[in-house]
Amino acid sequence: GGGGVSYMQQEEDWDRDLLLDPAWEKQQRKTFTAWCNSHLRKAGTQIENIEEDFRNGLKLMLLLEVISGERLPKPDKGKMRFHKIANVNKALDFISSKGVKLVSIGAEEIVDGNLKMTLGMIWTIILRFAIQDISVEETSAKEGLLLWCQRKTAPYRNVNVQNFHISWKDGLALCALIHRHRPDLIDYAKLRKDDPIGNLNTAFEVAEKYLDIPKMLDAEDIVNTPKPDEKAIMTYVSCFYHAFAGAEQAETAANRICKVLAVNQENEKLMEEYEKLASELLEWIRRTIPWLENRVAEKSMSAMRRKLEDFRDYRRVHKPPRVQEKCQLEINFNTLQTKLRLSNRPAFMPSEGKMVSDIANAWKGLEQAEKGYEEWLLTEIRRLERLEHLAEKFKQKATLHESWTRGKEEMLSQRDYESASLMEVRALMRKHEAFESDLAAHQDRVEQIAAIAQELNELDYHDAASVNSRCQAICDQWDTLGTLTQKRRDALERVEKLLETIDQLYLEFAKRAAPFNNWMDGATEDLQDMFIVHSIEEIQSLITAHEQFKATLPEADKERMAILGIQNEIQKIAQTYGIKLSGVNPYTNLSHLDIASKWDTVKQLVPHRDQMLQEELARQQANERLRRQFAAQANVLGPWIQTKMEVRAPVGSLEDQMNHLKQQEQNIINYKANIDKLEGDHQLIQEALVFDNKHTSYTMEHIRVGWEQLLTTIARTINEVENQILTRDAKGISQEQMNEFRASFNHFDRKRNGMMDPDDFRACLISMGYDLGEVEFARIMMLVDPNSTGVVTFQAFIDFMTRETAETDTAEQVVASFKILASDKNYITVEELRRELPPEQAEYCISRMTKYSGADAVSGALDYVSFSSALYGESDL
DSSP states (O other), X not given: XXXXXXXXXXXXXXXXXXXXXXXXXXXXXXHHHHHHHHHHGGGTOOOSOHHHHTTTSHHHHHHHHHHHOOOOOOOOOOOSHHHHHHHHHHHHHHHHHTTOOXXXXXXXXXXXXXHHHHHHHHHHHHIIIIITTOEETTEEHHHHHHHHHHHHHTTSTTOOOOSSSGGGTTSHHHHHHHHHHOTTTOOGGGOOTTOHHHHHHHHHHHHHHHSOOOXXXXXXXXXXXXXXXXXXXXXXXXXXXXXXXXXXXXXXXXXXXXXXXXXXXXXXXXXXXXXXXXXXXXXXXXXXHHHHHOOXXXXXXXXXXXXXXXXXXXXXXXXXXXXXXXXXXHHHHHHHHHHHHHTTOOOOOOOTTOSHXXXXXXXXXXXXXXXXXXHHHHHHHHHHHHHHHHHHHHHHHHHHHHHHHTTHHHHHTOOGGGGOOHHHHHHHHHHHHHHHHHHHHTHHHHHHHHHHHHHHHHTTOTTHHHHHHHHHHHHHHHHHXXXXXXXXXXXXXXXXXXXXXXXXXXXXXXXXXXXXXXXXXXXXXXXXXXXXXXXXXXXXXXXXXXXXXXXXXXXXXXXXXXXXXXXXXXXXXXXXXXXXXXXXXXXXXXXXXXXHHHHHHHHHHHHHHHHHHHHHHHHHHHHHHHHHHHHHHHHHHHHHHHHHHSOOOOSSOXXXXXXXXXHHHHHHHHTHHHHHHHHXXXXXXXXXXXXXXXXXXXXXXXXXXXXXXXXXXXXXHHHHHHHHHHHHHHHTOOHHHHHHHHHHHHHHOTTSSSEEOHHHHHHHHHHTTOOOOHHHHHHXXXXXXTTOOSOEEHHHHHHHHHHHHSOOOOHHHHHHHHHHHTTTOSSBOHHHHHHHSOHHHHHHHHHHOEEOOSTTOOTTOEEHHHHHHHHTTSSOO
16 A cells, blocks of 8 residues: 555656656667667567557566566467457566556556556666665655665765656766675776766766666766656666675675574584583593592691692682683683574583582582591691690709709708808798798699690600600609798707897898988988078078087987997807808998998087188178169169159250259259169179179169169150251241240140140140141141151250241242242253352252253253252252
8 A cells, every 4th residue: 555655646746756757758769669678688588669568468468477486477479459458467466566656557558558657657667676675774766766876875975866867867876886895896996976978888887787787777868868768767776786786795794694504503613612611621631530539647747738739729820710610611601502502503512420419519529528638637737736746845944943943952051051140041031931832833833744744655756755755754853942941940940040130130220220321321411501691681591400409419429329229239149159250231331330421520520610600690781881882873863763763854945944954954964973873783783793782672683774764865855856946947936936846845745754645635736726627636636747756856846836837938939939039930041040149059050950941042041940849849959
């Protein structure tokens, strides 16, 4: 049904095209004739005239049988018109049976030789049997053929196939199709786009000669027709598709065979590899299991360790690659079976005994033997290790014990206590007790040695005889040591009682001599102690402490006599009982001679300490006199300087104030002698190393600083008065105004330091009648405090007030004066300046005046206007 619509639509296109351009009829006649002959020659015939030779229907039926490969009904043999119509109808019925809906084509028109209908019928046959079955990437028929042409010609320059008419006019597309499949037939690089006839003829000739495609088109017709006939081009191009598609199908078939063979070869290779790997792995397992099952134990630990090392090599070096082989074998087997299943091949069946399960069972047997072998190895090694450990432990403990007992019999047999003191005897007793404890502690070791020897015998140790001999010697010696230890204890206890009495006296001497010796050491240190004092009170305190010490000396002398009495008693007992004393008290390093010597030293140091304390007392008394002498002067000078610091000029004329201040300055200078005298006293105090003075709060530095500030203050005040006189004389300020300014400043100088804070200055200006806003006051502060110090000095105050009240010259007045000198001209000459002004002032003006540049200027004219402005800071001078 769908095909019928397509063919009907194409038939209508064909009918319309033929009516639009009859020139296409010529192209179609030639093309369709050649196409029909390309098939009819397979049956040994052809046509010459397309509208005449199909009229009886015989060659039409033959054509359909050739191109379809099917048999049509037997044709009628008669030559009558109805016979011909019957044959043509048989052909048309066959075409309709192939799903082609024939429109406007009847048997009568064909029999009557209607060219238009005959061409339409042939085109329908071409569409159905040459073009309909073309399929490229899900497109079919005309679209499929066009896509095939585009794919094949895409790599070629100057070829862009978009249709089946003008895209083929230059012949390059046909040449590209041939070159793509048979590059040996055409040298495409030599073709030129500007030679379409040559290109087309080349393609036609090559196709006819080498591809068995008859020449169906005429090069001149294609080139000279604005739009070549699409059906003719499609018919001719479809022949190329069928010619080359057959070759591609053969290539595809060959590739499919190669692919199948390659799969078979690869599968066979995998089978061979599996068989080979399986054989090798099973052989290795067969050889390895007997080695793992050999359980003959070695006699020595080293030999067993070698066996263990061999096993480690097996586990670390030899087995891991086999594990990998087993894993790879299983992977290969699974991969092979998957590939066989996917390629529809029968499953792989390995040789007998080489199945994956066979290998798994063999491997399981290997690991079982391996596990048992490792357990046996470790058990044997532990057994041998235990034997060697016990033997080594016996040797170690026996050696330690023999080392400890070496010399012990000789030590216990000594009689060193016979000439020892009590302390030495007691020390020997403590030492002996420690030995007894040590001996008891070693009892465990002796028992351990005996137990180890017994275990070695039970385990049938190969060198048990030497172990037993050594163990017996150790036990015999142990009994001997026990006997000697008891004998030495008895002897030490007897000697100890004889020396206890003398020891008690030694101890009493030590107990009393030590604190007395310490007291004498402390007393000696105190009597020789260096001291530094700074007052009489401190030295008096030291003298009092020394007197208290001297009061304790009689009691100390009594203790000394008692200690020496103990020593005498010891000597008496020794002589009475004939005891040989060592001469050394075991409880102290002090002797009665040491006590006597230190007591003599203390007795000598007491009067020496008395003398030092009295000398220091005299020195402190002299220092106190120096302090009082300095304080008496400083307490006068300090207040005097403070009173003089408040320098105030008296009320009166500035000249009177100046005279008063000069007199004050001279009085202060005359007072310098008192400062110098105080400096002398201060030097004496420093040389005596006196650093404090409770009698005055003034130091020499205070006096010096005050004196320097006093001189600075009087000099600054005199300078202020001098500046006021200069200001008064320069500005024409009266004495009364100056006094008024001074009174106002002093009133608002609340800190009395010769300066006003901004708030005090504002209050001062308001009191003098100024009406101040913030902006105006800020302007005034810029004048009186240009450096923003935050204070207003009296001089700045006077300068401001004189600027506010006095008459002053201005730039305009100076310009007017110069104009008079210049005889009313706008400029002045050098000669006029030198004639009217003193030489120094004239030269000053000449060197600083700029050249006059007005319209009335003459040679040498100078600009006195800009000069006057610069004088008052209104421009640069």
